[in-house]
Amino acid sequence: MTTSERADPSRSVVLETAVRLVFHTVLVFGVYLLFAGHNQPGGGFVGGLVAGCAFVLRYAVTGREGIGRAVPVDPVLPLGAGLLLAGVTGAAAWLLDGQFLESGKVELDLPVLGVVKATSALPFDTGVFLVVVGLVLLVLRTLGAEAEQ
Amino acid sequence: MLALLALHLGLALAVPFAAPRLGPRVFLLAAAAPAATAGWAATRAGDVLDGRPVTSSTAWVPGLGLTLDLRLDPLGLLMVTLVSGVGTLVFLYCAGYFSAGQRGLGRFAGVLTGFSGAMLGLVLADDLLLLYVFWELTSVTSWLLIGFDDESPQSRRAAQQALLVTTLGGLVMLLGLLLLAQEAGTASLSGILADPPRGPTVAIALVLVLVGAFTKSAQVPFHPWLPAAMAAPTPVSAYLHAAAMVKAGVYLVARLAPAFAVVAPWRPLVLTVGLATMLVGGWRALRQSDLKRLLAFGTVSQLGFLMVLLGAGTPEAALAGATLLLAHGLFKSTLFLAVGVIDHETGTRDLRELSGLGRRLPVLAAVATLAALSMAGVPPLLGFVAKEAAYEAFLHGGPGGAVVFAGLFLGSVLTAAYSARFVWGAFASKPSCVATPAHTPSPGFVAPVVVLGASGLVLGLLPGLADPLVQAYAASYPLEAGRELEHLALWHGLTAALGWSALTLAAGAGLFLLREPVRRGQRGASRVLSAVDADRAYDLSLSWLDRAAQRSTAVVQSGSLPVYLGTVLLTLVVLTGGALVGGTSISGDLQLWDRPLQAVVAVVVAAAAVATARAHRRFTAVLLVGAVGYGVAVLFVLQGGPDLALTQFLVETLTLVLFVFVLRRLPSSFPRSTPRRSQLVRAGVATAVGAVVAAGVLVAGQARTAPPASQDYLDRALPEGGGSNVVNVVLVDFRGFDTLGEITVLVVAALGIATLVPAGRRRPQEQSR
Numbered sequence: 001m002t003t004s005e006r007a008d009p010s011r012s013v014v015l016e017t018a019v020r021l022v023f024h025t026v027l028v029f030g031v032y033l034l035f036a037g038h039n040q041p042g043g044g045f046v047g048g049l050v051a052g053c054a055f056v057l058r059y060a061v062t063g064r065e066g067i068g069r070a071v072p073v074d075p076v077l078p079l080g081a082g083l084l085l086a087g088v089t090g091a092a093a094w095l096l097d098g099q100f101l102e103s104g105k106v107e108l109d110l111p112v113l114g115v116v117k118a119t120s121a122l123p124f125d126t127g128v129f130l131v132v133v134g135l136v137l138l139v140l141r142t143l144g145a146e147a148e149q
Numbered sequence: 150m151l152a153l154l155a156l157h158l159g160l161a162l163a164v165p166f167a168a169p170r171l172g173p174r175v176f177l178l179a180a181a182a183p184a185a186t187a188g189w190a191a192t193r194a195g196d197v198l199d200g201r202p203v204t205s206s207t208a209w210v211p212g213l214g215l216t217l218d219l220r221l222d223p224l225g226l227l228m229v230t231l232v233s234g235v236g237t238l239v240f241l242y243c244a245g246y247f248s249a250g251q252r253g254l255g256r257f258a259g260v261l262t263g264f265s266g267a268m269l270g271l272v273l274a275d276d277l278l279l280l281y282v283f284w285e286l287t288s289v290t291s292w293l294l295i296g297f298d299d300e301s302p303q304s305r306r307a308a309q310q311a312l313l314v315t316t317l318g319g320l321v322m323l324l325g326l327l328l329l330a331q332e333a334g335t336a337s338l339s340g341i342l343a344d345p346p347r348g349p350t351v352a353i354a355l356v357l358v359l360v361g362a363f364t365k366s367a368q369v370p371f372h373p374w375l376p377a378a379m380a381a382p383t384p385v386s387a388y389l390h391a392a393a394m395v396k397a398g399v400y401l402v403a404r405l406a407p408a409f410a411v412v413a414p415w416r417p418l419v420l421t422v423g424l425a426t427m428l429v430g431g432w433r434a435l436r437q438s439d440l441k442r443l444l445a446f447g448t449v450s451q452l453g454f455l456m457v458l459l460g461a462g463t464p465e466a467a468l469a470g471a472t473l474l475l476a477h478g479l480f481k482s483t484l485f486l487a488v489g490v491i492d493h494e495t496g497t498r499d500l501r502e503l504s505g506l507g508r509r510l511p512v513l514a515a516v517a518t519l520a521a522l523s524m525a526g527v528p529p530l531l532g533f534v535a536k537e538a539a540y541e542a543f544l545h546g547g548p549g550g551a552v553v554f555a556g557l558f559l560g561s562v563l564t565a566a567y568s569a570r571f572v573w574g575a576f577a578s579k580p581s582c583v584a585t586p587a588h589t590p591s592p593g594f595v596a597p598v599v600v601l602g603a604s605g606l607v608l609g610l611l612p613g614l615a616d617p618l619v620q621a622y623a624a625s626y627p628l629e630a631g632r633e634l635e636h637l638a639l640w641h642g643l644t645a646a647l648g649w650s651a652l653t654l655a656a657g658a659g660l661f662l663l664r665e666p667v668r669r670g671q672r673g674a675s676r677v678l679s680a681v682d683a684d685r686a687y688d689l690s691l692s693w694l695d696r697a698a699q700r701s702t703a704v705v706q707s708g709s710l711p712v713y714l715g716t717v718l719l720t721l722v723v724l725t726g727g728a729l730v731g732g733t734s735i736s737g738d739l740q741l742w743d744r745p746l747q748a749v750v751a752v753v754v755a756a757a758a759v760a761t762a763r764a765h766r767r768f769t770a771v772l773l774v775g776a777v778g779y780g781v782a783v784l785f786v787l788q789g790g791p792d793l794a795l796t797q798f799l800v801e802t803l804t805l806v807l808f809v810f811v812l813r814r815l816p817s818s819f820p821r822s823t824p825r826r827s828q829l830v831r832a833g834v835a836t837a838v839g840a841v842v843a844a845g846v847l848v849a850g851q852a853r854t855a856p857p858a859s860q861d862y863l864d865r866a867l868p869e870g871g872g873s874n875v876v877n878v879v880l881v882d883f884r885g886f887d888t889l890g891e892i893t894v895l896v897v898a899a900l901g902i903a904t905l906v907p908a909g910r911r912r913p914q915e916q917s918r
Contacts, residue, residue, distance in 0.1 A: 038872035041791040043880060049799035056806050076903070079896050086889055100886070119871040121881040124888075128881075131892040136803065136900045142906045143810045 019061045026054035034129045035122070044125030055133075059140050066142055075137035077105025082130030090122040150205050150219040150273055153189060157182045157266025161259045168255025170655055173247040179262045180240035186233035186269060190226060197226050198621045204275065220339060222277035223621035227471060228272035228400055230618075231478040235392040236265050238597035243384045245594030246493060257297055261385070264290035268393045272400060277336045278324040280401075282320070284365070288315040294389060297380040304380035304830050310687060311374040314364050314471025318371065322361020328354035336406070342625075345408035354411055358401065359418055366452045369426045373684035376433075376445040383489030386441060390448055391481035396474065399452060403459035403470065404604030407625045410462020419460030420549045424556035431563025435660075436671050440488045440498040444481065447524070447567055451477050454560060458539055461548050464626040464634055469538035471619035476523060476531040476605060483520035484571065484604040487513055490595060491575060494587040500574025505584030507576035514576040516602035523605045525568035525657060526650060528562060530609035533650070536561060538637065540646035558653060566659020567669065570664065575878050598841060612637035684726055711831075718838050726841045726907055729848060739847070747787055754780035762835075765819050771808040775801055792876040 030051030038041030059067050093102040104120045160182045168175045193203050202222040209215045221229070243261070247254055267286035274280040289312070296308030322659035326616030330336040332346040332354065345351075362368075367375035375395065379386055389395070402419065409415055430450025437443035455477065491506065492498045492511055507514040523532035543554040578584065608615050616637045623634055641647065660667060707713075742748045757776040764770040785794035862875055862883060870878035880888050 038875060038881075039874050041795060041876075043792065043873065043874070043877040044796050045880070046792065049796065049803065053799060053802060056803065058807075075899075076255045080897055083892055083896050086892060090889060092887065121870070121872065121878070121885075124885065125877070125881050126336065128888060128892055131895050137893050138899045138903050139807060142903050143807060145907075 006141055016061050019057045023054055023058055026057065027051055030054065030129075031033040034125060037125060038119065038121055045132055046127030047125075048129040048136075051129070051133050052136030055140060061143060064141060064144050067137065067144075071137060075134050075141055077134070079134035079138065082127040082132075082134060083128070085130065086124050086127030089120055089127065093119070150203070150221065151207055151217060153186050154219075154266055154273075155184075155272050156185060157262055157269065161263035161266060163259075164262060165255035165259040168258055172249040173251070173254065175245075175258045176240045176243040179258050180237050180260055182271075183233040183236035183240060183265050187237055190221070190229045190233065193221060194226060194618075197221055197223060197616050200621075209726055214336075215277060215278060217279060218275040218337060219270075219273040221273060222339075223618060223780075224400070224403060224471070225272050225623070227475060227618055227622060227881075228396065229269065230464065230475070231392045231396065232265065232268045232272060234307055234405045235482050235601065236480055236546035236603055237267075237390060238386040238533065239384050239392070239455035239482065239486070242387075242489070242594065242597040245382055245591060245644050246382070246489055253297065255297075255303075256293070256343060257382075260290050260293045261388070264294060264389065264394070268397070271397055275338045277330050277338060277341075280338065281323050281326055284322070284361075284397060285316065285319050287397060288312060288319060288365075290386075291378075291394050292386045295378045297382055297385070298380065301380065305677070307374070307380040311378050313691075314371050314687070316427055318361040318364025320362075321357050325354040325357025325359075325361065329358065342405070342408045344360045347412070351409075352414055355405070355409055355412055356414055356418065358405065359415070359422075362398035362401045363422055363456075364398070365401075366395050366456065367426075367449050368398070368422045368453060368456060369429050370451045370683045370686065372430065373424060373687055375449055376442050377684070379439075379441045379445050383441070383485060386445070387482040387485030387489065390445065392478040393446065393483055395452055396455075396478070399455045399459055402456060403467070403474075403622075406460050406462045407468070410460065415460070416462060416548050420457055420540040420553055423453045423456030423460060424553065424560070426450065427560035428453075428457065428556065428563070431560050431567060434567040434669070435563060435570065435667065436675070438500050438574075440491070440500055440503075440571065441485070443500070443567060443571055443574070444484050444488065445565070447571075448481055450560060450564060451481070451524075454539075454557070454564075457553065457557065459543070461542070461553075461627075463542060463620065464623045464628055465542035465627060466539070466547055468619055468634055468637075469535055469542050471622045472531070472538055473614065475608070475615055475619070476535045478524060479525040479605045480520040480530075480532060480609075483598055483605070484517060484524070486598045487517035488519070488575070490590050490598065491587075493594075494590055497585070500570075502582060503575060503585050504582045505578040506587060507578065509584075510576075511815045513590070513598065516595075516599050517575065518572050519606055520602045521568040521572045523609065525565040525654065527654060528609070529606070531612070531615070532609070532801050533638050534609055534612050534639060536642065536653075537646050537650060538635075540649050541635065541641075541644070544645055544649070558649060561653045562656040565654050566660035569658065569661035573661070578743075586645045609639065687916050718834055722837045722841050725845050726837075729841065729844055744787060747784060748895060750780050750783050750787070754784075764819075765821075767812055767815060768809075770819075771805065771812060774808075778804070780817060790876075792874070 030047045030049075030053075032047075033042030033050055034044055034047035035042075037047065055067060055070070058070060062069075088102050093100060093104070096104065153795075160179050164175050164179045167178060171178065182518070197203060202220050202225075204218070204220045206219075207217040209217045240261070243258075246412060247257075251257075264287060267283050267290055271280060271283035271287060274283055286747055292308050292312040295311050298304045328350055329341065331350065333341045333344070334346075335341060364371040375390060378390060381389070406415075406419075424741040427450050430446050430448070430453055434443050434450060436444035451473075455470055455473055458466045458473060461467075461470075486496055490510070491503065494510070495503065495506070497503065519530065523530035526533045526536035539557060540554075543549070543557060547553065613636075619637065619664050622635060628634070635641070742751075754777050757773050757780060761770050761777065764773060778797065782794045782797035782801065785791075785797055859875075862879055864879040865874045865883075869874050870882040872878045872882075
């Protein structure tokens with residue numbers, strides 16, 4: 001079924017090593033884009049796509065099993081959690097007497113890190129990020145299973 | 150009042166969980182809701198009858214002007230008496246009717262409680278839209294109740310028929326209600342009645358509303374759902390189809406008649422339909438051998454009677470109608486519940502098999518006979534008082550004159566005849582069959598029936614008890630000075646109405662005694678009449694609908710991807726192109742590029758696009774499509790849109806990977822045998838789309854009339870959104886709602902992939918080439 005780490009003619013050592021090197025970097029880059037997005041190019045959607053690309057790379061080498069090991073949850077979970085997070089962030093504004101999805105921000109002066117600004121856009125964007133990652137994982141699982149047969 | 154509705158809802162949700170522990174006793178718990186309502190209504194009765202209706206108003210959706218306006222006036226009080234008073238007794242009866250092992254008991258109890266609440270809301274609602282909501286809630290809950298025995302195809306069909314017919318009427322009625330609210334400028338029911346609008350639109354609105362009332366109250370030609378609904382457990386028949394749901398249409402007519410009976414189509418429509426229903430129902434009731442179906446057709450007949458009385462639009466008729474409404478609720482639920490007891494104790498309700506039950510179940514027989522006599526209009530019962538008042542209302546030149554009176558008389562003769570047939574069929578000792586064995590029902594099981602049956606007698610003997618209530622409703626009609634409504638009474642002296650009553654009973658008795666010839670005559674007539682069978686018409690219209698849906702689906706959903714895509718693209722060309730042709734112009738001074746590099750990229754993109762169309766191998770084509778996408782992303786970079794470009798690059802990459810997944814399952818090359826003509830058509834469509842989009846971009850770029858929104862976003866991004874990346878601030882803040890919608894779409898699409906793709910895999914022969 002899968003191109004696992006047994007002897008396999010379709011296995012490419014160069015590709016495997018390269019993917020192992022870059023996988024985490026790409027993943028972290030995706031998360032970086034998510035956090036940087038509010039002030040620099042990036043954002044939840046783009047970050048999610050980059051993280052998704054990391055999984056695609058991994059999939060190309062290890063197949064579905066590898067993805068399952070890297071993310072040991074049902075892809076539906078990040079999908080639902082993301083949508084829920086975005087919705088809850090929007091609804092949270094009601095508790096503070098705001099409109100649905102009205103944004104708020106706090107500035108904190110933390111030791112070591114200095115002044116940190118946090119806006120309600122971040123959890124919302126995280127929701128978007130999770131949905132996109134979940135979508136990619138789900139597609140890899142279902143379409144990938146389709147292709148592997 | 151809102152608290153009472155909440156109590157119904159709360160209990161409806163709670164009783165299913167209590168049912169496994171309590172068994173049928175769960176109905177005693179559920180009875181708390183209607184009992185509390187009835188008690189509350191009794192404490193308010195004095196105020197309401199003195200002309201001080203109880204009202205409450207709670208904001209619901211202020212933005213849309215929707216409020217939960219509730220109002221208890223005399224008509225509402227009368228209906229609450231039926232809905233909650235009779236309702237309580239039916240709930241108590243249920244506790245004896247069902248056995249502990251009954252499947253789905255909790256669900257049933259919950260839905261019945263919910264229905265009771267919906268019905269209560271319906272009669273209390275003082276807002277047209279609120280009324281509509283409760284109206285449909287009763288349809289849905291009754292659908293669940295009729296289909297209680299969900300393993301029987303017959304009961305599923307009956308449930309579906311009831312749902313389709315009543316919701317069809319409900320939708321028509323919604324149109325009417327909206328028109329009415331539009332014309333009146335308010336959705337408040339009491340407001341509309343106080344100052345009724347007039348005009349042709351109102352006439353149309355009323356006809357639409359009446360259609361809704363006719364379907365709900367099982368008027369000809371919508372009546373077959375009601376006898377079919379007898380598939381439901383007997384308490385449901387007693388409650389929904391005698392006291393509550395079918396009265397909703399009658400209630401609405403009674404509610405609107407004081408203000409709208411004078412509008413042109415109202416009287417002819419209501420009187421014709423009501424009379425036809427009364428006669429058809431009575432005629433069919435006379436032929437039934439199943440006691441429940443006999444009563445069901447009897448209900449149809451009585452609903453027609455009520456429709457005539459309450460829709461006629463005179464205070465006298467309204468007085469009679471309100472009295473009959475009460476009387477019918479009492480005697481018909483008694484009869485249904487009595488049939489339930491018979492069915493429960495003997496296992497049959499076919500009057501050809503029942504014999505000698507009068508001796509075995511004397512109490513039940515006495516009570517049911519009382520109720521049947523009330524139905525037939527025999528003194529001294531409430532049914533007699535009501536019919537007397539009805540005759541009185543139409544004898545002295547009521548609307549429709551002699552024709553309507555003749556119809557009412559005939560209908561009442563039939564009613565008297567089938568009442569006699571019921572009592573004979575259920576309780577008499579018949580020489581032709583052996584005495585039916587029967588268990589003795591427990592006292593608690595029969596008690597609610599006795600209470601209901603006896604109240605018809607008490608109110609008949611003391612009509613003064615019900616008089617204030619019905620008088621208060623009749624007072625909603627303007628009465629000329631010096632004229633006073635007669636009070637309800639058993640004895641009005643030797644009047645013409647009394648004579649007609651006696652004649653009715655005599656004729657009814659004659660019809661019953663001559664039942665053999667009558668039966669033969671009916672069989673002969675039904676052969677002739679079978680061409681106009683409303684139930685068959687229902688089946689035919691359903692199968693016609695099925696076929697129409699099938700054909701239109703076959704046309705619209707051809708299953709061909711090129712056709713779908715072509716339709717979408719041609720729509721784009723026609724709509725956008727049509728708008729472009731309408732007098733727009735492109736000015737001459739076009740700048741071909743900002744930087745020469747853009748031209749280079751554009752050439753590459755165009756070349757890749759052409760090569761894609763010419764590619765023979767699928768993999769090549771996919772790579773070339775990718776090249777087009779990356780080229781466009783480069784253009785975004787050159788224009789200074791890093792976010793857009795980044796997204797484009799990533800989406801292009803992911804799409805490419807997905808394509809590769811799919812390609813593994815497809816042949817490596819495109820089929821070579823595409824016909825020439827189809828190639829030309831595709832090329833034509835593609836060229837047209839390209840030309841229209843290009844022209845559209847050029848025109849739109851020059852057609853700006855308002856200042857661009859972008860400047861506003863640029864100014865507000867940092868101070869309001871707290872971010873300096875405007876694109877991101879737009880996505881997560883200014884247009885956050887759109888983003889939320891988009892990720893919802895993503896989730897839905899993902900679920901579609903997760904479910905449809907494996908489903909397709911299970912049927913490999915249907916996969917694409």
